[in-house]
Amino acid sequence: MTDRHGPPRGPNPLTPALDRAGFVVPGRSGPSSGLTGLTRRQMLLGSLAAIGGVAAAGSLAGCASPTAAADGVRELAFWHLLSGGDGINMAGLVEDVNALDHGYHATQTVLAWGAPYYTKLAMASVGGRAPDTAIMHASRIAGYAPGGLLDPWDLDLLAEFDVTEQDFLPRVWEKGGLDGTQFSIALDSHPFVMFYNTDIAEQAGVLGSDGQLAPIEDADQFLEVARAMQGVTGKHGLSYGYLGDGAQMWRLFYTLYKQHDAEFDLSGTRAEVDTDAAVESLEYIQTLLDGTICAPDGDYGTAVAEFMSGESGMFFTGVWELPTAKNAGIPFDAMPIPTLFGTPAAYADSHAFTLPHQSDPDPEQRRATYRFVADILQSSFAWAEAGHIPAYQPVVQSPEYQDLVPQAHYAPAAEILNYDPEAWFTGSGSDFQSYFLETVQNVYLDGADPAEGFGAFVRRVDVQLSKPNPV
Structure with missing residues (x-):
């Protein structure tokens, strides 16, 4: 895992060691790290x-x-x-x-x-x-x-x-x-996409004649595909970890929210949102987290380990996990997250x-x-x-890129990507996604009312909108 897109999962021999200020420690980089320019x-x-x-x-x-x-x-x-x-x-x-x-x-x-x-x-x-x-x-x-x-x-x-x-x-x-x-x-762009195990998909009868996952047209069909894959693995159909991780929570929510063609406008002093789209998106996530399709309380590291060991058929994650999947040696492919609510969309940065x-x-x-x-x-x-x-x-x-698999298969996600709503306090590494964690995690974890959780998040965002940009 790289660039801290998700929580760290323990030491990696190829990961440069960082001191407390975030600088690479000389002599402690992995093999051929190339980070010799640091003085x-x-x-x-x-x-x-x-x-x-x-x-x-x-x-x-x-x-x-x-x-x-x-x-x-x-x-x-x-x-x-x-x-x-x-x-x-x-x-x-x-x-x-x-x-x-x-x-x-x-x-x-x-x-x-x-x-x-x-x-x-x-x-x-x-x-x-x-x-x-x-x-x-x-x-x-x-x-x-x-x-x-x-x-x-x-x-x-x-x-x-x-x-x-x-x-x-x-x-x-x-x-x-x-x-x-x-x-x-x-x-670059690094969108939230879906990896899938091609062997499990074939055994579940959801692999197309081209060797890729057969098209999924709507939210109900996705549930059917996930359950079919769970029937093969005996554990879960889908891996998705979110516990304690506002970024992972937000990436899936915002993908589904934007698939409703919904706007999230932070240009004024109060957030302009589509509450119906937000509630439907959160209700669907609750459906996924039923213990059969997906673990109800998994964190990111658990989700990675589950998919990489063949205990699930699909995995919601970012393109940054491609090296992990290759190193795991599993048969896999990747694609944009299927359009479940009418409008092709993917979270990205x-x-x-x-x-x-x-x-x-x-x-x-x-x-x-x-x-x-x-x-x-x-x-x-x-x-x-x-x-x-x-x-x-x-x-x-280029022809060389088109020959890269699965990169060429998920590259269309760059055409449907959606960045965070634009404000001085949003974006990767900001507190915005932490606000989502604080107010909405109980919706994911305990089945709390989606309307109440999302309403609390919007109120938290409105507090920030009332403040001037500190820089």
Whole structure:
């Protein structure tokens, strides 16, 4: 599991060890991790930032000062929050593009996922000594760009390196913009999808002649398929873990909610929602959690283990679990979550490149940064091999990508994705999904009234909407 999309499930020998500040500990990375660009100074200052506040973070950001070696190579500072397998893959990508000799050398700084990362990034931007580029979740742009923490992208300059709006799906590109200005360039989309065991599906009689799961047209048919698979496994038809995990709860709820073609508008001082769609979605989740179709009280790690050991036929998760399924050696495929309520939809987010604010950016340093980002995008087939759907469509449309299975089978999810409702307090690594956990978990776990649980969540959201954006 990577990028903390779900709760950690114990040590992974390939996962770089992180100190309390979120930096990779030298000598404790897994084999061939490639994270050799991290300096002792970066790690030391990261530790200071964890305990010393703004001043320490400003010192850390100082590693981004524009520099050019005697041979004209620009040293670029690149921050991201990718750990585990994602971190290893990103390290390989950076190493590959550095080797292109395009006039830059990018050095990674890896920080802990979630609030620690976004706090340090904000501190660096406020201090005007931010890294040259940093990965953010696209769902967090609305909270950062209005406060001047991000610089806009010069799309004409980006086009000089053969990256334009036309190279991205409209939903993915538009999420990087705010009020007509582009503040992020997506590397990928990582939607909530459905893995399934092809052997179990065949034994249950629900596998099509093409070797893929036969089409599922509605909510009732999905229950029938899940029960048929449970008849094969003797345990569960579906694995879905949520206990204590607001992100997992929200991903499934929001997928089903958006399949009702329902809106969740946070642009005003009160949330505008479709309560009927929300209640129906929650009632359906309660139906799934009946102890036969799915465990009523499973956490994420339990769900992963169950599916990977062949004790269930289907698994609601993110594309980031592809390496886990491959390593498990089970026969499997993956697809977008079936359309159960009329409108194709999937929850998703994107890792996206941003330009953290710099008071007086050096033009040649910025040009080298644009070249670096373009090179990563154009080399993102390796990112696809690990599971994420590249945002740069020339990669997705390539024959090589179309031969990737199951990636090519779930890639259409990128066309129906839905990011978090837009507000300063929403997005991956924010408290928004924690509010959902606090108010709605009893609906999942104890069969509490969906209308009461959702109403409590909306009231909690309204409290946040009454507050100004702190950044």
